[in-house]
Amino acid sequence: xxxxxxxxxxxxxxxxxxxxxxxxxxxxxxxxxxxxxxxxxxxxxxxxxxxxxxxxxxxxxxxxxxxxxxxxxxxxxxxxxxxxxxxxxxxxxxxxxxxxxxxxxxxxxxxxxxxxxxxxxxxxxxxxxxxxxxxxxxxxxxxxxxxxxxxxxxxxxxxxxxxxxxxxxxxxxxxxxxxxxxxxxxxxxxxxxxxxxxxxxxxxxxxxxxxxxxxxxxxxxxxxxxxxxxxxxxxxxxxxxxxxxxxxxxxxxxxxxxxxxxxxxxxxxxxxxxxxxxxxxxxxxxxxxxxxxxxxxxxxxxxxxxxxxxxxxxxxxxxxxxxxxxxxxxxxxxxxxxxxxxxxxxxxxxxxxxxxxxxxxxxxxxxxxxxxxxxxxxxxxxxxxxxxxxxxxxxxxxxxxxxxxxxxxxxxxxxxxxxxxxxxxxxxxxxxxxxxxxxx
Ligand SMILES: [Zn+2]
Numbered sequence: 535x536x537x538x539x540x541x542x543x544x545x546x547x548x549x550x551x552x553x554x555x556x557x558x559x560x561x562x563x564x565x566x567x568x569x570x571x572x573x574x575x576x577x578x579x580x581x582x583x584x585x586x587x588x589x590x591x592x593x594x595x596x597x598x599x600x601x602x603x604x605x606x607x608x609x610x611x612x613x614x615x616x617x618x619x620x621x622x623x624x625x626x627x628x629x630x631x632x633x634x635x636x637x638x639x640x641x642x643x644x645x646x647x648x649x650x651x652x653x654x655x656x657x658x659x660x661x662x663x664x665x666x667x668x669x670x671x672x673x674x675x676x677x678x679x680x681x682x683x684x685x686x687x688x689x690x691x692x693x694x695x696x697x698x699x700x701x702x703x704x705x706x707x708x709x710x711x712x713x714x715x716x717x718x719x720x721x722x723x724x725x726x727x728x729x730x731x732x733x734x735x736x737x738x739x740x741x742x743x744x745x746x747x748x749x750x751x752x753x754x755x756x757x758x759x760x761x762x763x764x765x766x767x768x769x770x771x772x773x774x775x776x777x778x779x780x781x782x783x784x785x786x787x788x789x790x791x792x793x794x795x796x797x798x799x800x801x802x803x804x805x806x807x808x809x810x811x812x813x814x815x816x817x818x819x820x821x822x823x824x825x826x827x828x829x830x831x832x833x834x835x836x837x838x839x840x841x842x843x844x845x846x847x848x849x850x851x852x853x854x855x856x857x858x859x860x861x862x863x864x865x866x867x868x869x870x871x872x873x874x875x876x877x878x879x880x881x882x883x884x885x886x887x888x889x890x891x892x893x894x895x896x897x898x899x900x901x902x903x904x905x906x907x908x909x910x911x912x913x914x915x916x917x918x919x920x921x922x923x924x925x926x927x928x929x930x931x932x933x934x935x936x937x938x939x940x941x942x943x944x945x946x947x948x949x950x951x952x953x954x955x956x957x958x959x960x961x962x963x964x965x966x967x968x969x970x971x972x973x974x
Contacts, residue, residue: 537662544666551803552670558854565806568826576829579611583832591806596822596835599644599652606653610831614639620653639830644785654785657830664788664827667804669703671791672728672756672781684724684752686710686717686731686739710735722748730781732759733766734956740773756791758783760956761863763888782861786838787825790858797845799855807856809844810837812865817844818883820865839864841883860885867960870969871937872906879906879966882935884959890927894920898947901928903961907940912947 555561569591577583582605586594595601602609606616623641640661644652656664673681684706706724708717710732721739729736729752736757742748755774757767758781767778782790782798790800800807804827809819818841825833841864845857863884870879887901900912911924921944929939 537658540659540662541666541669544663545670548667548670548803555803556852556854561802561854564803565826568804569806569824572826572832576611576832577834580609580832582608583834591824591835594835596810596837598837599839602836603653606831610655612639612657612830614655614830616653619655623653642785652785654787655831656828660827660829667801667827668781668788671801672730672754672779681727682706682724683728683730684708684721684726686729686735714738718742718748722750725750726752728752728754728756730756730758732956733757733762733770734760736770736778737766740770743773754779756781761861761884761958763892763958765892780861782858784838784840786823786833786836787828789821789823790855793849793851793853795849795851797849797851797853798858798861799849799853800858802855808835812841817846817859818842818862819844839866841865841868863957863959866965867957869901869903869909869959869961870906870963870965871932871935871940873936874938876938879969880935880937882931882937884957886931886935887928887959890931891924894923894927896920896924899924899958900947901959903940903963905963907938909940909942911942911944913944914947918944918946 551564555564573587578587583594603616607614619639619641620643623643626641627643639655639657642654642656644654680702682704686708687710706720706726708721708731710717718739729739729750731739736755739748739750743750752774753776755770755776756779757770762778762780771778777796780792780796780798781788782800787805788801789805790798792798800821804825806824806826808822808824810822812818812820820837821840821842822835822837823833824835841862843859843862845859849857865881867884869882869884869887871882872879891899891901894917896917897914899914899917902910902912904910909928911921911928913921913924924944925942928942932939
C-alpha cells in the first residue's frame with residue numbers, strides 16, 4: 535500500500551467514523567477494541583511492554599518524557615537507538631535540512647526549557663495514517679475539491695511531512711527560519727486555500743496582508759503548536775474575515791481540532807485520554823494519552839505537560855469526543871512563587887497572568903520568571919508607560935494565589951523570533967522534584 539493510498543483510506547474511514555460514533559458508549563467500545571488490537575499487534579513487539587501482555591490499560595505505568603527517553607531503545611518496536619536518532623535530529627535541525635530524515639523514519643525533538651528534550655519517531659506508514667486523520671478532520675470540504683495547504687513550520691515534526699500530493703491536493707512547506715520577506719513572496723504566489731502555522735507566524739502573515747504586502751484568501755486558517763490567545767485569534771481572524779481553527783498538535787502526536795463552535799475535541803476516535811486532575815471544580819487536568827495508531831514508538835499512558843480545561847457542558851455540535859474549552863499552556867510554564875513565610879511554592883497558571891495583562895492592551899509582551907522571587911516583564915517601547923499598571927495587576931494575581939510579592943523588573947522587548955516557540959508566560963527554572971500541582 536502506498537503512502538497516498540493509505541492516507542486516502544484513513545481519510546475515508548475517519549469520515550465514516552464521524553457519522554458512526556455518536557455516543558460515549560460508541561467511543562468507548564471502539565477504544566476497547568482498538569486497544570486489544572494495539573496490545574496484540576504492537577505492544578507485543580516492544581521488549582519494554584511485553585511483561586504487560588494481556589493486562590488492561592490501567593495496569594500499564596503512567597510515563598513522562600524522562601522514562602520515554604530513558605527506555606527508548608527497549609520501548610520501540612523496530613530496534614531503533616536513541617543516541618543515533620538524537621544525533622541525526624539535532625544535525626538536521628542545525629542545518630535546517632530535514633530531507634535525510636524523511637525516509638522510512640522521521641524524527642522530532644520536543645522543545646523544552648527545563649530538562650531534556652523529548653524524542654519522537656514515526657514511520658512512513660504512520661505519517662500517512664496521520665495525514666489521513668488530519669485531512670478528514672481539518673478540510674472544510676471534501677477531498678474532491680482542489681486544496682493548496684500551506685504549512686508554516688518552525689522545526690521538523692515527524693508527522694507533518696507526509697501525504698505527498700496530487701492534482702487535487704498539494705502541500706507547501708514554509709520554514710520560518712528563512713527570511714520572512716522571501717517566505718511572504720512564496721506564500722503569495724502559492725495562494726493557499728488552507729493556512730496552517732503557529733499563532734505568531736499567522737499574526738505576521740495577517741499583518742503583512744493588512745499592510746498590502748501580500749494578497750491571499752485562505753478559506754481555512756488553523757493555528758497550532760502554541761497557545762492561541764483571544765487577541766491574536768481576533769487580529770488574524772478580522773484580517774481574513776473568518777474564524778481561526780485550532781489544532782492541538784504536539785511532537786507527541788495529533789491530539790485534537792476545534793469544531794465549528796470553537797470547542798477543541800480530542801481525537802478519542804484514535805486515542806484514549808485519561809485525566810490527571812489538577813482542579814476538578816474548574817475542569818483543569820493534564821492529559822494522559824494512549825495513542826492507538828502509533829506503531830514504531832508506542833505511546834501508552836504518556837502524560838503530557840499541558841494543562842487543559844474541560845468544557846462543563848456538552849458542545850452544541852453534538853460530537854461525543856472529549857470537549858476542551860481551552861489549552862491553558864504547559865504546566866512547565868506555570869509560575870512558581872514563594873508563600874510569605876517562604877516554606878513552599880504555589881503555582882500561578884499562565885492564563886491567569888495573560889487574562890490580567892490582556893486588559894491592559896500591551897500588544898506584545900512577555901513575563902519570564904527566573905527564580906521564585908524574580909519576575910522579568912518585557913514590554914514594547916509604546917507600552918512602557920503602562921509598567922506601573924502591569925506591576926499592580928501582577929501583584930493582585932500573585933496575592934490571590936497566596937504568594938509573597940516577588941521582585942518585578944521591566945525591560946524593553948526584542949522582536950519575536952519566529953523559529954522559537956513563543957510563550958508569553960514562561961518559567962525558566964524546574965519545579966522541585968515531586969512538586970504536587972494538585973495541592974494548589
Ligand atoms: Zn463541538
